[in-house]
Amino acid sequence: MSELTAEDLDISVAIPAYNGATRLPKILDKLLTQTGVEKLSWEIIIVDNNSSDNTFEIIQNYQKIYNGNCHLRYFLEPEQGAAFARLRAVREAKGQLIAFLDDDNLPAPNWLSEAYSFGLEHPQAGAWSGQIHGDFEVNPPENFERIQAFLAIREHGSNPYLFDADNLRLPPGAALVVRKQVWRENVPQRPNLSGKLPGILVQGDDYEPLLYIHYAGWEIWYNPTMHTYHQIPRWRLERDYLLTLARGCGLCIFQLSLINTKNWQKPIVFIKTILGNLRRVLKHRIHYRGQLKSNLIALFEMEFYLASMMSPFYYLKSNLRKGLKNKFAL
Template sequence: MAIGVTIVICTYNGASLLPETLAHIAQQRVLPHIPWEVIVVDNASTDNTLEVVETEWAKTGSTATFSLLHQPRPGLTYARELALEKARYPFIVFCDDDNWLAPDYVNLAHEIMQRHPSIGVLGGHGELEYETPPPAWVAALPLFANGRQAKSSGKVYRNTVYGAGCVIRKPAYGAVCRMGFEPMLTDRMGTNLSSGGDYEFCYALALTGYDIWYDDRLRFKHFMPKERMEWKYYERFFKERAKCFEVLVPYQFVINAGIESVSSFYLRLLRLFLSSIKQLYPLILNKFRLPAGSDAAKVNALKIKSVKARLWSFSRHRAMRENFARILQFKHEKLITLTRCETTFVPERKARIKMQ
């Protein structure tokens, strides 16, 4: 395999976002000795994404090898898997359809991954770019992929970086697949705001001995359309984000805390639950102290929703324990398949796990 870089864009109904994203990719100043390509994966879009991609890429005049793939199975994880399978080069940049990569992104990704063969996933530094000036309460809650991911460039000891702009080592992905790994999270599906697939992949590579890194030189803009600055969007975000906790919390216990016994698992879970209760109490008090309708009151209300969603996830403690057992078995044997599951909300804020 030639030592080059593949840029992957996975998109669902991204017709309005892709022109700017593709234009920034075409502006990459790639050194002559670095082979590179661009792959766009249409993940079951229902708009004119395909036509926009073909038209806008042709406009750029870029000489980079370009491929347009179709993944009819909804789910960001499935789209990424298809791209990983088809990518020609070992260093794969996952560029979201709302990410604008800096012109030196490919060169830096190639340099860092070449210099440090222990890196499984490399994260960059995103900066939010708003379509319209955000309300003060939105600016106070920068929840999306943005900002520094560590105090300094190097290994990230919490073992995760956000998926936007991240660079994955394809041979590392192949290695964990041969060990029997299959993700338990499907990540975003259509308009659903569930997440966590990027973190799970980082954890899987960390389990098999790869390092998770951050480099502050890898810069990109994360475009925020005005629809993401609406109150209803944030309410959905907090509610649907909680779906991934029953998978990610057990990973955190095993990898970051070194927990391996069921008793230690439940003790740690209890501590996490009590910590969440402790965070909720002053927020509820603030609810009655802050002026109704003020930006501070809105920020406080969204923080309450976030903590409540996390508390709700503790009702899934049996699923957490089962996932904990799967992760431990993979850690020690690296031969079993971590069964993919999809967590979906049903009425009365309950959830179920669909095992395949």
């Protein structure tokens, strides 16, 4: 167990960034004007995940602005993937709490103080998240609320509650607060799911560390007093992107289900994943017969169910590919 030292800060805000030079000024301006943080010792960490734009220069300029308010630190993480950027942030953070924000999340003025207060009031919480509202460039399609959680929009009302981690009902990795010590003690240093990479569809990197935290006995909470605004550009509401997102979210389902699963249970989970999603596919096809080509939201859901049904086979194929790669690398 890692011991806290006198040098530990109250909270670190960690921002993984990839080509975020145009987005980072907005979020840094929001953090510069946070309220209720006068008595907090805190810092901001930018983890640059191999950006090819001028992210570094932007951070250098803001380091001058932030001088005297809080520390703004920059790190380059060469291993591609959001999961590796988050792991780097955890290694570098000096805060007892780590508040993750993506570079397209805009926090409300009291977001940081509400995040810190919730941690004090809920000592058994290993992680917590709040309300994430959509900030849309264009109006979303009809019935978009059915799939908005896939775009990290969470509006679950004004009452706090525990997330149902056993059924993969969890908050996204953005606008998430974790206890640094809890993460370090329970989350492996090498993730199974890396996040979006060229040629890799599978998602799930947000949920993997949370499942390790949950199975270690820590609670994961929804805190409605924390508000952030997720900027959704036009292209994220287009058909091709949404269907790719649906497939990526579905293909990780079996792999996430294996976390904390004993070997003898794996064949059962394998069969349940296939049959359970086959049932959903058939039911969905009957309900939306003749509408799937014209109803984007129903098509998204069908794509997710199909990918979830295929996720056990995707997992086996990926493991076989890794095994062959390691064999020929020897």
